[in-house]
Amino acid sequence: xxxxxxxxxxxxxxxxxxxxxxxxxxxxxxxxxxxxxxxxxxxxxxxxxxxxxxxxxxxxxxxxxxxxxxxxxxxxxxxxxxxxxxxxxxxxxxxxxxxxxxxxxxxxxxxxxxxxxx
Numbered sequence: 001x002x003x004x005x006x007x008x009x010x011x012x013x014x015x016x017x018x019x020x021x022x023x024x025x026x027x028x029x030x031x032x033x034x035x036x037x038x039x040x041x042x043x044x045x046x047x048x049x050x051x052x053x054x055x056x057x058x059x060x061x062x063x064x065x066x067x068x069x070x071x072x073x074x075x076x077x078x079x080x081x082x083x084x085x086x087x088x089x090x091x092x093x094x095x096x097x098x099x100x101x102x103x104x105x106x107x108x109x110x111x112x113x114x115x116x117x118x
Contacts, residue, residue, distance in 0.1 A: 039091040
């Protein structure tokens with residue numbers, strides 16, 4: 001399992017060799033960090049969930065364009081995250097830990113599987 005960086009910022013170890021997706025990943029790090037610093041900001045949570053939706057669609061569209069063989073399984077992971085994230089009502093330590101760990105492990109475990117293929 002990959003360690004969650006502190007401070008919580010994107011670095012080159014998260015590079016998936018796609019500028020658009022890297023940019024979205026960087027912004028996800030920024031929004032999760034901002035939410036950690038101001039847990040009562042409903043706009044930050046909304047912005048995060050909006051970006052997650054856009055980001056997952058970006059990845060899934062790219063999977064379809066190249067016919068990536070793991071697209072279905074990857075989309076199922078995305079769908080489960082959205083389901084869990086939409087259930088969040090209060091941002092507490094457990095939610096922040098979940099978001100940080102999920103993003104780090106998803107990029108380094110799942111997204112690295114498509115590195116160089118999109």
